[in-house]
Amino acid sequence: MIVELLVRFANEGHYYNNISINPKKIKDVMAFPKEVFFTIDDVRVACDREDWDNIQKEITEKNDR
Numbered sequence: 001m002i003v004e005l006l007v008r009f010a011n012e013g014h015y016y017n018n019i020s021i022n023p024k025k026i027k028d029v030m031a032f033p034k035e036v037f038f039t040i041d042d043v044r045v046a047c048d049r050e051d052w053d054n055i056q057k058e059i060t061e062k063n064d065r
Contacts, residue, residue, distance in 0.1 A: 003022075005018070007046060009045055010044055015048065035047065
């Protein structure tokens with residue numbers, strides 16, 4: 001399953017980059033009230049918490065099928 005996600009990289013203030021990720025490759029998750037930091041392919045990024053929650057919901061629904 002590949003998911004398109006708007007992220008920001010280290011030292012950036014805004015979410016500018018859309019990336020396609022495989023959620024199974026996500027490591028080192030740090031969830032905060034407004035954003036979530038994680039590592040994907042040895043690159044540290046952050047995404048909006050709402051986007052993260054939607055991805056987690058989608059993964060859960062897919063696993064329940």
